[in-house]
Amino acid sequence: MDLALHPRFTAQSAHANGVSALVFNAGRVYSASKDAQIKEWDADSFQLIRVFSGHSRWIRCLALGNGRLFSASWDNSVREWDLETGLCVRVFEGVHESGVNSVLVDEANIRLYSASEDRIIAVYDLNSGEVIDRWEASGGIIALHHIQLNGDLGYIAAASDNGTIGLWDASSGELVDSSPSSSNEVTSLFLTAGRLFSAGNDKLVTEWDVSSMVKGRTFRGHSAYVSCLTGTEGESEGVPGGPRLFSGGWDGSVKVWDLVTGVCIASLRVFEGRSVNSICLGDDGLLVTGGSNGDIKFWNLRFLASRLLMTMHR
Incomplete structure (x- = not known):
């Protein structure tokens, strides 16, 4: 169902260039x-x-953890920011030889992970900031996601620009699986409802069994490169039923998927002639989208839910 809804608010030209990352925390949205x-x-x-300044090149990823904000940049560094003062309190640099595409915080195990175009996943002690391990992948790493299974530290899924998804045992540092996707480049990973989802430049979203890394269902609907994913476990974010998966793409749309049926239940027309580069969910039915034109749009998912229910009962 293609819906032409109006956002609650549009921050036009919020950034001078494309919005590449969004995260929500305690009534605040952070964009990069x-x-x-x-x-x-x-x-x-x-x-x-306020504005957080310090990086010198494209910021590719934001992550929250340990009461701090972390940012990964193509200036080959990761920065840690104090959310109270807005000041950079630590810089992780000298580790990667190319741009850093992803940063991941594992608070429970006091670890930080960064992944780069140089094919290296660096593992840090979150307290000391020291590098405690380095893993080498088969391609440049675009996205990371933590999966807690049976291992003491769980597993780290890494999406690469060669179309593979690697699964690393965080305890041993061993690569336990490397699964080819249907895409030449895997752009995003998201874990919800016990399943891993990947997106790529093949216009598809793919479901994976996290214990075996066997492909499950394929979600078709985007007409261009799928750039970002997020999701819900249930109804708390304002969409009826659940769980739901949200995918944003270069076709300018965000699609909402029912993960029980695998059906696309709504398609939001977000940008005309521009791509959706990033999305995040907030409290009380808030959906935030970032575009390639630098705009940020804030949407009310509760209104989307009411529109869906009205349509379903016609």
């Missing part, structure tokens, strides 16, 4: 961009609160 800046927004008033 090719303009090398991080911006903090009030999720209720949609007003800009």
Whole structure:
């Protein structure tokens, strides 16, 4: 169902270049961009609160953990930010030889992971900041995701620019699986409802069994490169039923998938002639989308839910 809804608010030209990452925390939305800046927004008033400056190149990823914000950049570094002061309190550099595409925080096991175009996944002690391990992948790493299975530290899934998804045992540092996807480049990973989902430049979203890394269902609907994923476990975010998966693509849309049936239940037309580069979910039915034109749009999923219910009962 293609829905032409109006966002609650649009921050036009929020960034001077494309919005590459979004995260939500405690009533705040943090956005990052090719303009090398991080911006903090009030999720209720949609007003800009402050700007975090320090990176010199494209910021590819944001992650929250340990009460801090972490950013990965093509200046080959990861920065750690104090959310109270907005100041950079630590820089992880001298580890990667190419741009850093992803950063992941494992608070429970006091670890930080960074992944780069140089094919290296670096493992840090989150307290000391020291590198305690390095893993080498078969391609440049685009995205990371933590999977807690039977291992003491769980597993790290790594999406590569050669179309593979590697699964690393975080305890031993061993590569236990490397699964080819149907895409030449895997752009995003997301874990919800006990299943791993990947997206890529083949216009598809693919479901994986996390214990065996065997492919499950394929979700078709985007007409271009799928760039970002997020999801819900249930109804708390304002969409009826659940769990749900959200995918954003270069076709300018965000699609909402029912993970029980595998059906696309809604398609939001977010940008005309521009791509959706990043998405995140907040409290009380908030969906935030970032575009290649630097715009950030704030959506009300509860209104989307009411539109869906009205349509279902016609």
